[in-house]
Amino acid sequence: MKLYTIRTFLLDLVFPKRCLGCQKELKVKDAFFICGACFEKIALNSGIRCHICGLRNKKGTCRRCRKKTPLTGLFAAGPYQDQILKEMIHRFKYQSIESLKKPLAQLIINYLEKELLNNKLKNYVLTPIPLSLRRKINRGFNQSELLAVEISKYLNLPVVNLLKRKKFTAPQADISDWQKRKENISGAFEMIDSKNQSGRYKKVILVDDVATSGATLEEAARVLKEAGIKEVYGLVVARG
Numbered sequence: 241m242k243l244y245t246i247r248t249f250l251l252d253l254v255f256p257k258r259c260l261g262c263q264k265e266l267k268v269k270d271a272f273f274i275c276g277a278c279f280e281k282i283a284l285n286s287g288i289r290c291h292i293c294g295l296r297n298k299k300g301t302c303r304r305c306r307k308k309t310p311l312t313g314l315f316a317a318g319p320y321q322d323q324i325l326k327e328m329i330h331r332f333k334y335q336s337i338e339s340l341k342k343p344l345a346q347l348i349i350n351y352l353e354k355e356l357l358n359n360k361l362k363n364y365v366l367t368p369i370p371l372s373l374r375r376k377i378n379r380g381f382n383q384s385e386l387l388a389v390e391i392s393k394y395l396n397l398p399v400v401n402l403l404k405r406k407k408f409t410a411p412q413a414d415i416s417d418w419q420k421r422k423e424n425i426s427g428a429f430e431m432i433d434s435k436n437q438s439g440r441y442k443k444v445i446l447v448d449d450v451a452t453s454g455a456t457l458e459e460a461a462r463v464l465k466e467a468g469i470k471e472v473y474g475l476v477v478a479r480g
């Protein structure tokens with residue numbers, strides 16, 4: 241048994257399967273920690289907005305902001321302020337409840353369908369934001385990678401790990417100042433095997449669980465663009 245499986249098993253014993261929204265006891269087969277009614281209550285974001293200025297835009301980043309960001313667009317399924325959504329992400333990450341990848345990925349899929357993005361995202365590869373090895377061992381998994389794998393089954397796009405962590409950084413969530421977040425993440429990523437990877441892919445969708453300032457996705461996108469990738473979208477469950 242893999243380490244994270246044992247961990248998940250033990251956590252399941254400690255935390256009985258109650259819906260994390262309404263606390264109702266769930267059936268064993270409802271292994272996703274949320275009941276259908278609470279899942280339905282999560283309000284998905286409406287429309288696509290430029291992640292820099294907030295303007296509604298069909299593609300993502302608006303024309304005016306294009307020079308300010310390496311991201312072609314940033315798609316977020318829901319608002320991080322949503323209490324149930326926040327709780328789901330929190331437990332997924334900090335209590336290592338792996339099975340939450342299913343409903344969280346489902347929210348992204350529902351959002352893509354609602355905004356008719358699923359048919360537009362062709363010929364892309366999905367690249368998860370990498371974790372440092374230390375954090376991955378602690379958590380037992382990389383949450384972004386699990387989400388990317390779930391989404392890939394739906395979009396029929398391959399998951400390609402193009403990036404790795406170059407340095408250990410403080411968690412972005414612990415830093416409130418935007419400029420400091422940017423500094424903290426600066427230089428954090430590099431391409432894996434850049435000699436072989438550069439030029440092989442033209443379009444990438446970066447997958448992460450949460451984007452607050454967007455600094456992590458922007459830094460990752462910057463590295464990919466420098467390596468010759470033409471289009472980089474960010475795709476997250478929630479935007480803070």
Ligand SMILES: [Zn+2]
Pocket residue numbers: 259260261262263264274275276277278279
């Ligand atoms: Zn519930």
Ligand SMILES: [Zn+2]
Pocket residue numbers: 290291292293294295301302303304305
């Ligand atoms: Zn804009």
